[in-house]
Amino acid sequence: xxxxxxxxxxxxxxxxxxxxxxxxxxxxxxxxxxxxxxxxxxxxxxxxxxxxxxxxxxxxxxxxxxxxxxxxxxxxxxxxxxxxxxxxxxxxxxxxxxxxxxxxxxxxxxxxxxxxxxxxxxxxxxxxxxxxxxxxxxxxxxxxxxxxxxxxxxxxxxxxxxxxxxxxxxxxxxxxxxxxxxxxxxxxxxxxxxxxxxxxxxxxxxxxxxxxxxxxxxxxxxxxxxxxxxxxxxxxxxxxxxxxxxxxxxxxxxxxxxxxxxxxxxxxxxxxxxxxxxxxxxxxxxxxxxxxxxxxxxxxxxxxxxxxxxxxxxxxxxxxxxxxxxxxxxxxxxxxxxxxxxxxxxxxxxxxxxxxxxxxxxxxxxxxxxxxxxxxxxxxxxxxxxxxxxxxxxxxxxxxxxxxxxxxxxxxxxxxxxxxxxxxxxxxxxxxxxxxxxxxxxxxxxxxxxxxxxxxxxxxxxxxxxxxxxxxxxxxxxxxxxx
Numbered sequence: 001x002x003x004x005x006x007x008x009x010x011x012x013x014x015x016x017x018x019x020x021x022x023x024x025x026x027x028x029x030x031x032x033x034x035x036x037x038x039x040x041x042x043x044x045x046x047x048x049x050x051x052x053x054x055x056x057x058x059x060x061x062x063x064x065x066x067x068x069x070x071x072x073x074x075x076x077x078x079x080x081x082x083x084x085x086x087x088x089x090x091x092x093x094x095x096x097x098x099x100x101x102x103x104x105x106x107x108x109x110x111x112x113x114x115x116x117x118x119x120x121x122x123x124x125x126x127x128x129x130x131x132x133x134x135x136x137x138x139x140x141x142x143x144x145x146x147x148x149x150x151x152x153x154x155x156x157x158x159x160x161x162x163x164x165x166x167x168x169x170x171x172x173x174x175x176x177x178x179x180x181x182x183x184x185x186x187x188x189x190x191x192x193x194x195x196x197x198x199x200x201x202x203x204x205x206x207x208x209x210x211x212x213x214x215x216x217x218x219x220x221x222x223x224x225x226x227x228x229x230x231x232x233x234x235x236x237x238x239x240x241x242x243x244x245x246x247x248x249x250x251x252x253x254x255x256x257x258x259x260x261x262x263x264x265x266x267x268x269x270x271x272x273x274x275x276x277x278x279x280x281x282x283x284x285x286x287x288x289x290x291x292x293x294x295x296x297x298x299x300x301x302x303x304x305x306x307x308x309x310x311x312x313x314x315x316x317x318x319x320x321x322x323x324x325x326x327x328x329x330x331x332x333x334x335x336x337x338x339x340x341x342x343x344x345x346x347x348x349x350x351x352x353x354x355x356x357x358x359x360x361x362x363x364x365x366x367x368x369x370x371x372x373x374x375x376x377x378x379x380x381x382x383x384x385x386x387x388x389x390x391x392x393x394x395x396x397x398x399x400x401x402x403x404x405x406x407x408x409x410x411x412x413x414x415x416x417x418x419x420x421x422x423x424x425x426x427x428x429x430x431x432x433x434x435x436x437x438x439x440x441x442x443x444x445x446x447x448x449x450x451x452x453x454x455x456x457x458x459x460x461x462x463x464x465x466x467x468x469x470x471x472x473x474x475x476x477x478x479x480x481x482x483x
Contacts, residue, residue: 003119004126007051007101007184009044012088013037013108014057014079019235025059027108028066029239032246033270033288036233037063039111039246041071044104046115047122053096054108055079055088084202085178086194093191099184102126105205106179109232111242113179117224124222125181131217132187132209134159135179137227144234145175146206148221156219159206163199174223176206177230186212246271262300276312294328303333311346324356327363345380359390362405375400375417385411385429392417404439 017026027037034042037054044052054071056063057079064076079091089105102125104118117135125133134156136148146159147169159176160169190211194203213219224230233239250271251264258277261267266283269275273287281287282300289307293299298315308321311328319333323340326332330344334352341358344350348361351368359373362380367373371384375392377400378384388409392398399417403409407421410429421427422439430446437443456469 003047003123004102006047006049006104006122006181008096008099009047009049009052009104009106010089010092011037011040011044011052011054011074011106011108012085013063014055014082014088015109016058016082017109017234020239021236025063026233027063028059029233031111031233031239031243032250032268033272034111035066035070036111037067037108038070039271040106040108040113041074043113043115043118044106045073047104047118049104050101051075051096051099053077053092055092057082057088084196084200085205086191086203086207089187089205090191090194090203093188098188101184103182103184103187104180105182107232109234110177110179110230111233112229112231112245114229117229118179121179121181121222124220128220129218130181130220131183131212133181133220133222134209135177135224135230136174136221137177137224137230138173139175139227139231140173142170142173142175146178147172148174148176150174156209156221157213158210161198161204161206175227175230177224178205178232179230180205180209182208183217186215186217190215282317308338374398376415377402379403379405379407379423381406383408385409385413387412388415389413390415390417 013027015026020026020029028035031039052074054067054074055077060078067074067076077092077095079088102122104122121133121135144162146161147165149157149160149169151157187208190208193211194207196203198204209219228245233242247268250269251261251267254275255261259275260280262281263283267281268286270288272289273291275293276295278296279293280298284302285300286304288305291305291308293310294312296313297310300317302318303316304320306322308324308326310316310326311330313329314326315331316326317333319336321338324338324342326344327346327348329347331349332338336350337355338350339357342356343360345361345363345365347364349366349368350356353370354367355372357374359376359378361367361378362382364380365378365382367384370386371388373390375398376390382403390401391414401415401417402420404421404423406424408426410427410431412430413427414432416432416434419433419436421437424440425437426442427433427437428442428444428446431443432445433443456465460466
């Protein structure tokens, strides 16, 4: 049987999340490159619902602004007062009207829930012809969750919240995930009749099940295959645990797709990362955002890439790259820092202790070590010597310099922008270049050396340097005397 398309998915995300002890709303805490609520929306979106609705309340502007920026297909419904899950759903139906068809209700803090698990819930709901089907799970420790109460035949009688449960009921291991598939029209009627006669004085959505059962409708359940999927995130400990589980899922998916990950325990990958086959990921690597790694690249160890594209066969070691583009067969690191706007051409190199920002490097060009290139355009087959600095900032504005094809910059050259160093031109080591160098010329901009004899003996008397100089000079005098 094909999975029916839900008429609506309602994601409850209005709570404060006080146990997170954070100024950031709970549903906006990040997990593997996505906010918690975005994980749930992604899983729900893959079901193809006719309506995607998010109930928001606490930190209204933050959560609402986030949804507007990241999920324009989702409709936000505001729950001004957080008076329980039943009240949240009633608020939705009062705003959008009765929804005909299957309505799936879930939460914004269950980031591990898979689309296939939701699909199984919808399929069971349709197959059994239930008025409501609850997603349940057998958990080792159900503390904090509502318990599933069944009759002798296994049918669901009711769900009892932890605060209202008897000791015998608290011993039950089958927990309510809080996720339901409802008949929309029956839900619209029953949610109006939910009572606040409970320990918290709230409208529990769980009470809808008892109401529907009392009306003679069928109440069913679908047991999730893995209880971890339906466990919510309520504090930082659970956030870390969920991150570990999701990261392991992502790593396994990449490895099964042909990526070698040397140390899965020491590798962290966001959900938006794409990696080609035959790539090798070494220990201590973190891949964030929309990073893309093409076939056969080698990344790490101790490398962090954020929103960076790495070409086929490139090697990136001990580097931090943010918003960079690394060409095929290029080499980066060790200990390099590529900032936004950096583009490395095919077979180019950004070597040891090199920093680049908003710089384009041509094919086969090398910046091997101890250099800074900011706001520069570097052509093909260029060699940048050690300790070269592109002086791009005058304290107010940034300026750009250009190095043409085949140029050679001597060690310790200061390129004071804006200048152009022509095709095949050289700069002498130690030069401060503040004017254009024509093609094929050498730019020399350094003072002539002058040695002041016995300066140390006069100005640094009594130091180790003076003592060493005295010994050397005495030795020279002796040698001259012998001659």
